[in-house]
Every structure is written in C-alpha cells, then in structure tokens.
Amino acid sequence: MIEAQQLTKRYGEKTAVDRLDFVVRPGAVTGFLGPNGAGKSTTMRMIVGLDAPTSGSVTVAGRAYARHSAPLQEVGALLEARSVHPGRSAYQHLNALALTHGIPRRRVDEVIDLAGLGSVAKKRAGAFSLGMGQRLGIAAALLGDPATVMLDEPVNGLDPEGVLWIRNLLSGLAAEGRTVFVSSHLMSEMALVAEHLIIVGRGRLLADTTVQDLVREAGGDTVRVVTQEPARLREALMGPDVEITGRPGSEELQVRGASAREIGLKAAAQGIALSELSQKTVSLEEAFMDLTRGAVEYHATTAGIETPGSAA
Secondary structure (H helix, E strand, C coil): EEEEEEEEEEEECEEEEEEEEEECCCCCCCECCCCCCCCHHHHHHCCCCCCCCCEEEECCCCCCCCCCCCHHHHHHCCCCCCCCCCEEEEEEEHHHHHCCCCCHHHHHHHHHHHCHHHHHHEEEHHHHCHHHHHHHHHHHHHHHCCEEEECCCCCCCCCHHHHHHHHHHHHHHHCCCCCCEECCCHHHHHHHHHHHHEEEEEEEEEEEEEHHHHHHHHCEEEEEEEECCHHHHHHHHHCCCCCEECCCCCEEEEECCCCHHHHHHHHHHHCCCEEEEEEEEHHHHEEEEEHHHHCCEEEECCCCCCCCCCCC
C-alpha cells in the first residue's frame, strides 16, 4: 500500500505537488492521471525517494522507501526506461541489479521471459527501440518480485501486442494482491485496466474515485427521452434511485438511475409513446477532460503551438 499525507513539493516559488492525500491499495490497478505538469512524475519520484518532500510524507507498506532494507524487493518502479548503460546488454543490466540486491540469477531469466526479451537479451540496450527499452524497464521493475509496482507511462512506444501484454500484466499483478500504481495519458487503456483513479491537476488532488463513478458523474448514465406525455412518463419512472430532470413545457426528459431498456419497458406498459430514447455515452477521456479543464497548464493554439497558461 502507498499512502501520501499532505505530500508537498516546492521548487523555489513553484509548487509542483500541493498537499496530496491519497491511498493506493493492493489488489487493484490504480491509475494516476493528470495533464502535463500536473505533478505526477514528481509524486512518483518522492514515493521512491528520488525527491524529498518539502513537507508531508509518503510511505510504502508503512515505511518511507529509504527505510526498507531491500527496497527493490518491496517496490518495483519504472520512471525512466532509458536509465540503463547503453553498452550493456539487457541480461547484463538485469544481472547487475540482481547481484547488488541479493536476487537469485534465475530471477533474471524469469523476468527476461516475462517481458518477451529472450531474443534480444544479449544485445546492447543502447540499440533498443523505445518499446524494447520499455520492456527492459518493466523487467527491471519486476526483478525483485515486489509487492508494490509503480510504472510511469509504461505503454509508451509499445506496439499493439505490447499494449495488450501490459494490460494483462497489470491485471495479473493486481489479481495476485499486489499494489499497482500506473500513470498514463492513454485514457482508453486506463478505462480497460484501472479500477481506481487518482487524478491531479496543478499539483492538487482533483478526484480519488473509480472509473465507473467518474464517468457517471460526468453524465455517463443519463438517458434522453422525448415524449408528448412527459408528466405521465415522469410518474411512471419515479423511484428512490431515479433522478428525472427536464425544462417546464419541454417534451424532453433526462433520466439517471434507469437504463434505456427499463425506461422503454415502463413506457410501453403504460401505453406512453416515445419519439426518442437514447443512452448518453461518456468515455473516460471525456470525463477526464471535463474534470481537468481548469487545471491544464499548457493549451494548444489553433496553429498547433503550445502556449503556457497561468502558473501553478
């Protein structure tokens, strides 16, 4: 488990991380989302002791990272896939890590196979593509068989087969009861693999929620109904978990808490004709964009040139 309490990091006058409170629990994939400059990478660096908090604290399994006697076997992290000597082979890199952390050599072979690096294990890492470099970084993160796995943008540079591999890997690690904390800009992938979400913007916590709840709050379970008898339909649909809204005099109703099928069946049972019945679909990407709209630090102009917004 990863736990942050009032976690703060300042660089001079700029606050990169601003009093974050969150818990990443084992047994589920937790997505760490936010616009560029939101403080995600800084937060991850503080989790593994690469940056010291200005104030507040963050612990893994109840201890600061530096206080673990065998940190690589407690936390496996991928923060920069290219952090490997380009002249070393993948095998040499992993073996050096294993030797310095008391990890059996057989584990090197295991993670090489797990990451699909068998055919290139003896090749120089400096010649690797971005995708192969990502696989090597993930293999290094898993080398100590850690209870906590933290990956920053792990699908960067991966082909479709590699993306599917990552998806299955993350789900499998969580199913084993590990703590899995993953940042990504690919909302489509987060929607498929993450159960919990921690969303930040300008260093501050914007949401600590599930994918389903975030999408629902963005209107993802709203059904649009048009009928000439809105009052009768409203009466037929009323219930403790059903929310119905609509402008006075309008034939259109917005219904939450009932599916399009349920609404159609109840309308038919009462002999109420419907001229339109449609389920509103909101993607995780749309919900994320709506939530973080005010926290984006860089906006593209119509010419495609990025211009800075107001400082955090």
